[in-house]
């Protein structure tokens with residue numbers, strides 16, 4: 466069963482097309498990063514996955530069910546960037562309230578609160594009220610709240626924004642530890658952090674899914690960014706895809722592609738590409754090796 470499936474998913478706010486025909490399929494497993502510039506549609510996608518808003522067209526399902534449906538009760542949770550705790554109640558009181566809302570008895574809720582606070586190393590603060598917590602501690606409590614009931618999917622919006630390096634690291638550790646049971650989808654502008662944490666990266670721009678890359682495969686293999694002087698033809702892309710060591714070819718602009726390949730003999734891929742360009746009478750502007758997530762996402 467696929468964790469998330471979106472098929473031509475679109476969302477309009479009035480005339481504004483915030484999400485434009487997004488199609489993707491994601492499996493449960495390692496954390497998934499959602500990146501893109503301000504206004505790209507990340508929050509809109511999160512809101513659709515949570516069932517807070519309905520699509521204007523297209524379909525979305527989580528574990529085969531429509532977001533917000535009763536079958537997904539306790540299976541999906543979200544931590545919005547501006548999530549706030551109620552200043553009037555202790556940490557344990559408000560977390561127990563959310564556990565009760567999930568249908569737990571008061572005894573189960575108490576045990577669950579203890580469990581999730583231990584997961585985020587905040588058990589000692591159970592009896593404190595939010596105003597006596599630091600920003601980092603508040604964030605950990607909010608993550609604990611998102612983990613109540615061991616959901617299958619947890620959506621985290623900028624989970625480390627505004628945190629000092631030690632607290633940001635702590636949050637990363639929590640996500641890593643919990644990833645055995647829960648798939649996290651993390652929206653963030655911090656590419657370096659996402660590189661440490663995530664396997665798959667989804668890149669949204671202007672409401673469209675521009676790229677979906679696997680960080681681990683880009684680290685274990687190599688890739689080349691090739692820019693031609695002419696616009697790319699689909700026959701050329703197909704020919705490159707057929708080269709022995711090529712894993713994947715992505716067109717990133719009219720004249721540019723990123724080729725992911727496994728290293729075989731030295732310069733094999735470069736030599737084969739040059740022969741291919743020569744036989745097709747094509748000229749290239751540049752052929753660059755690159756490996757960071759930023760290079761992958763923003764190579765233009």
Ligand SMILES: Nc1ncnc2c1ncn2[C@@H]1O[C@H](COP(=O)(O)OP(=O)(O)OP(=O)(O)O)[C@@H](O)[C@H]1O
Pocket residue numbers: 478479481482483501502503504505506507508509510
């Ligand atoms: N309720 C709304 N009504 C009208 N327009 C909206 C609404 N919510 C979002 N938008 C618009 O839809 C587009 C996508 O917004 P969204 O908040 O999903 O982007 P985002 O990628 O989360 O941005 P950021 O990184 O700044 O949080 C933006 O142009 C935004 O102005």
